[in-house]
Amino acid sequence: MIDYRKATVPVWALATGDVQVPAVVGDEPMTAERLGELRSVLAALAAEPIATLEVHPLPDTLDRSRGIPLDAVSPLAQHLSQLITQSARSSSVAAKATAAGENLYHMVVPAKVAAQFGQGIVRPMVAKGVACGIRGPLVNSTGSIAAHATFVPVGKAAAAGAAGGAGATAGVAAAGSVALTVAAPLVLMAVAVGVSAHVDQKRQQAIEHITELLEQLHEEKLDDEHSELDGCRDAIDKATAVLLDQGKLGASLGLDSAVHAINTALGKADRRLARWQSALDKVPDGEAVEIATLTKSFPGVDEPGGTFRAHLELAALAIALKQRVIVLQAVEHAQSDPGNLFENFARVLKRDHQRLTALESGIAGVLVRLSALELARPQSLRPVFTTGEVDRLMRATNRIHQLGDGAMVDSRATDVAIDIAREKDGSVIVFPALPAQT
Incomplete structure (x- = not known):
């Protein structure tokens, strides 16, 4: 488990269409708890689903065999690379965090989208020997992502980051709304690969x-x-x-x-x-x-x-x-x-x-x-x-x-988390989608 308690973590709000929501994101650093609250607000108020994307250092030991690899010219890898490039131009936090070229990106897709995938398609996979543990590259012994990092929103200038590729839609959200990256193709492909791996x-x-x-x-x-x-x-x-x-x-x-x-x-x-x-x-x-x-x-x-x-x-x-x-x-x-x-x-x-x-x-x-x-x-x-x-x-x-034992499955929709490891050459490995930890 990596200790992120002293880390500064850039976080993007990724919209899947033009939406207008109250200015609840802001540009001030926030805790993981505050980020969780923000996800709930955006899910409740936004007309279109809004995902969040965090960037963390790539763990030293990572079981890449669990994921689906995609090369650098694949649409998902290109959408992610373009988001990183555009964000780094205007955000020093994003530029510093992604400078090494290899990172682990943690995407959380709201429950309203998870419900569209079909009730219960993504379920917890209990890790052997870990009480209540969930398998994943960023989990600790309690099954949750480190909760003490400082999350910094990446603002308007990243809005064009998802552009490019067939079917891409990108741009700043509707006038008068909070600044969001419109990244439907990136979210779509991440969910598709993550669910497929799961x-x-x-x-x-x-x-x-x-x-x-x-x-x-x-x-x-x-x-x-x-x-x-x-x-x-x-x-x-x-x-x-x-x-x-x-x-x-x-x-x-x-x-x-x-x-x-x-x-x-x-x-x-x-x-x-x-x-x-x-x-x-x-x-x-x-x-x-x-x-x-x-x-x-x-x-x-x-x-x-x-x-x-x-x-x-x-x-x-x-x-x-x-x-x-x-x-x-x-x-x-x-x-x-x-x-x-x-x-x-x-x-x-x-x-x-x-x-x-x-x-x-x-x-x-x-x-x-x-x-x-x-x-x-x-x-x-x-x-x-x-x-x-x-x-x-x-x-x-x-x-x-x-x-x-274990036959009764909770089919209620939950937020879905997808981890994407990005290598220095731009290729990515998408890990199985899991229920997001709250």
Whole structure:
């Protein structure tokens, strides 16, 4: 963790359109708490979403493998470079902070924009061994960004910083309003890459779990499902690279076939969910259930691995891949209509996401219901159980009760934080989007 208590941190207010808000920003240094309050005010009063962008020193140790790299000629890197160049001309604070050429940029996008991405698409990822910790390059043991830096607003002269590139819109906000950098393309591309990195991390986690489970199960049909889904990654990765370079998608990328495979997997997950819900509906309220009865509908639910758990991981993998596809579709449509970046982005992201939310919520509901079940003693002619039978019942009870841990997801919209590491050559690495710490 880097100690920023003595640091002076430049901060930009990035508007995604011409907005008019009361003069609440000012040009005086502020604390992190004051910056948080300012974000809340801007989110409530601004007609268009307003993000903030801070610049910090690049940490000495940074796991770059967690992010998505983009070269210096990519639109995101160019928008960021132009913002830095224009700001440095008129702000000594910004010039000093960015002089080394390599920094870590911390963008916070308001909750009203996060809600447009789809409820719950960005969720906390708990770091192992850290109580309440959130993974990220700028977090400390409590999971929050250092709160004692002095933040200095970068003023009007930076307003042209986001200009350039296809579809760029830049300039000072509407007359009579506070000075804001209009940087829709920069915010759009940062969000697109950050969300894509976030869901790809979920995909990697699902694949790790599935691989381990299938090695135990030796289920060829499930292994085929896994292989078909994992085979979609190459097409999605290539389509992501093309779109982030503002290219056009073509049939040669194979994205259409990948989407078909993902939709097929989601269809299987929907049908499995319906069967699970139906089985639980047949359980009389308040009555205990035998393990043998439960495993008929949820095979392997009482074991460390099992078919049921493999089905859960396959559903998680299909959802993560579909979320990446939704972001790709949004970027493609937004770039095809550069004059309407954010509205297009929100509209396309919203499509299909309701289905994913319903599927995730349904699965979470099944896990919670399973975890609340009382397991009955197996029927037997013998009046006494063996030690092995008792141990199996206790282990099964613990495993089933643990299914509900973490299943309840808070889907309320939260501010989204995206970290962008900029190297000296102008290339960038965008880290997975996370819920912003308050």
